[in-house]
Amino acid sequence: MLPLGLVVGVLTGSWISRRALGAVDQIITEVREISDGRSLHRRLAEPRVKDELGRLAETLNQMMMRLERSFVALRRFTADASHELKTPLTVLRAGVERAITTPHLPQETLVTLEETLQEIKHMSELVDALLTLARADEGLAPLHREPVDLRGLVDEARETGELLAEQAGVTMEIATPPEPLVVSVDATRIRELILNLLTNAVKYTPVGGSVRMQLGSANGTVTLSVADTGIGIAPGDLPHIFDRFWRADSARTRTGERPGAGLGLAICKWIAEAHGGRIEVVSRPGRGTTFTVTLPSDAPAGHS
Numbered sequence: 589m590l591p592l593g594l595v596v597g598v599l600t601g602s603w604i605s606r607r608a609l610g611a612v613d614q615i616i617t618e619v620r621e622i623s624d625g626r627s628l629h630r631r632l633a634e635p636r637v638k639d640e641l642g643r644l645a646e647t648l649n650q651m652m653m654r655l656e657r658s659f660v661a662l663r664r665f666t667a668d669a670s671h672e673l674k675t676p677l678t679v680l681r682a683g684v685e686r687a688i689t690t691p692h693l694p695q696e697t698l699v700t701l702e703e704t705l706q707e708i709k710h711m712s713e714l715v716d717a718l719l720t721l722a723r724a725d726e727g728l729a730p731l732h733r734e735p736v737d738l739r740g741l742v743d744e745a746r747e748t749g750e751l752l753a754e755q756a757g758v759t760m761e762i763a764t765p766p767e768p769l770v771v772s773v774d775a776t777r778i779r780e781l782i783l784n785l786l787t788n789a790v791k792y793t794p795v796g797g798s799v800r801m802q803l804g805s806a807n808g809t810v811t812l813s814v815a816d817t818g819i820g821i822a823p824g825d826l827p828h829i830f831d832r833f834w835r836a837d838s839a840r841t842r843t844g845e846r847p848g849a850g851l852g853l854a855i856c857k858w859i860a861e862a863h864g865g866r867i868e869v870v871s872r873p874g875r876g877t878t879f880t881v882t883l884p885s886d887a888p889a890g891h892s
């Protein structure tokens with residue numbers, strides 16, 4: 589009887605502990621899913637019995653509610669602050685633009701006004717970028733999709749790209765397929781994405797280098813790649829380049845030869861993902877960088 593009792597005891601014990609640990613495991617899985625950053629609105633299922641596990645789930649839920657509230661407040665603050673800055677910046681810009689046209693201005697004043705105008709333009713771009721990201725975070729930046737031949741968008745970017753490349757002493761080559769590539773996208777956003785990638789490619793490529801943009805499609809996806817022969821990105825930096833405000837050391841001076849705020853790629857990533865696609869990068873320091881955007885060619889309409 590004793591060995592039998594022992595076996596029954598061990599089996600019952602392990603069954604009870606497995607049940608208890610199973611519930612803990614369930615909580616761990618759910619918390620992981622919720623804390624991926626996009627699902628903070630979700631809550632753990634709270635068991636009806638208020639034992640230790642029930643109270644643990646309840647406490648975690650309260651913590652997540654507070655976290656969610658502060659995230660929402662933070663996003664709201666960024667969106668409100670950017671929005672509030674837009675009007676004074678527009679007024680400032682108009683004022684400086686008017687002042688600059690005053691006849692017989694001393695050279696020194698003219699230079700100061702031009703520098704001020706340049707700074708105001710950078711600031712307006714920064715505020716626009718911040719507002720875009722804050723609205724996207726709040727889910728208030730819906731895409732206005734319509735069927736567009738992507739070759740048209742690439743051709744529109746060609747002119748700006750070639751101008752930038754010429755100023756920077758870089759050659760630019762743009763290849764599009766001969767047949768139309770019609771996809772349901774938000775044309776304004778995709779134009780922004782293409783221009784961001786082209787501008788970066790030119791900005792981070794020294795004189796004499798080249799930039800190549802290519803549009804193509806295969807197996808239900810559209811790919812747009814922008815390759816440059818520029819300074820490249822260190823392997824340790826690659827995981828950060830899509831982070832907001834992140835800039836490599838070599839690019840950190842905001843007003844230097846490569847001005848920027850470090851928001852362009854964060855916006856590109858949001859645009860690609862909002863279209864159900866993705867953006868990837870391959871780079872070798874000193875050799876060059878290639879960004880590839882992949883979009884589903886039959887993207888579901890109306891999704892943001």
Ligand code: ADP
Pocket residue numbers: 788789792816818819820821829834835836837839847848849850851852853854877
């Ligand atoms: P920025 O305004 O600084 O260009 P982005 O978000 O567009 O901001 O890019 C973030 C950082 O990624 C840049 O500061 C730069 O260090 C790096 N980067 C982006 N594109 C390239 C590129 N084509 N070649 C090399 N580095 C790049």
